[in-house]
Amino acid sequence: MSAALPPFPKPQETDGPTELLQLRTGTDEDEPCLRADAARNRARLLEAAARLVAEHGAAGVTMEAVATAASVGKGTVFRRFGDRTGLLMALLDHSEKKFQAALLSGPPPLGPGAPPVERLRAFGCAMLRRSIDELELQLAAEPSAERRYTAAPRRFLRGHVALLLRQAVPDGDSELLSHTLMAYLDAALVHHLTEQCGVPPARLRAGWQDLVARVTRTEHPA
């Protein structure tokens, strides 16, 4: 099987999508007086856009479709996100923040309160689910080779894995091992395996459980 990726509007600036994303985050944080109903409105638009991505892929997300799905005027979507690139970047940022919150303060085993190996297992399965749902968005926003490992969202997730590995594998090089575990969850690899090789998601999840067991020298879960 081979699947062409849908076109994605790249930002015109020399800065990559991630810088744009951080810029956007910064802008929002600089607006403490953003009215509560505007914030709710923004969240509602992003949830509608996320549903469209899940149902139709990134190609299905247009300003018009989001406006219709959220029952607002098209002008509202343009005012909030500027253009379609702005909307897609805001969407990735929104998803990233929800996921980070789940890791930091959500219920176990994804959040705190479970043994580190169980948290690693849950982390990988959640990442694979995200990668499969948001594959096109993540691929389109992939930074260049020189910046791939320094982009902020990736640094946070890799640091989370390294933290769990320090607890689970005190005798290992948790920094290097964390890169290895993150590589299994890389969007470009997940795309290759699912879209180009036809590997079913269940096999990817089983492979993750197996990898965590080998890396931590533990037994497979029952």
Added chain:
Amino acid sequence: MSAALPPFPKPQETDGPTELLQLRTGTDEDEPCLRADAARNRARLLEAAARLVAEHGAAGVTMEAVATAASVGKGTVFRRFGDRTGLLMALLDHSEKKFQAALLSGPPPLGPGAPPVERLRAFGCAMLRRSIDELELQLAAEPSAERRYTAAPRRFLRGHVALLLRQAVPDGDSELLSHTLMAYLDAALVHHLTEQCGVPPARLRAGWQDLVARVTRTEHPA
């Protein structure tokens, strides 16, 4: 530490560097009557260029420098490789073929004749050495996310690792595990760790031995 990558002349065609590379290979194979002295001359130019990359990085490879290093006229270098991009692509192709030959028919443990775990260990250390020596070339030739896992040189190397894993880990998913081992050796990751994080090559090699031991559930070598 942070290192900017030197500029690299990208080919103008829509085909990526790897297609160019395959094209070049094909062209050479279509010239069985390439005279022996011309073939020797080409090999001598490539060896000179490889020395320049090792000593000065990809930025140090100019048509003039290669001509001087190989004691030939500049015209000879232009006639053989067309332009600097052609030279750099031929260089990567040359290095790839030498490495493939070492895996297929060189002395053990890189070549056949050693136990699979030992061959995996040797493979990773040789790949890390290559990555560090040719980092700029490999990064510059990195295919886009959609083609990264289907490019021919990568497919060959990944298949080699999967073959060794089938013997070393008969109970594992050798296809998925082979992607994980290859990811540790990825040029972009090696660049990040060595150039951006200051990780010394010896630590990368030790991390590879540790990873192979964990994945194959064997002990570290003495």
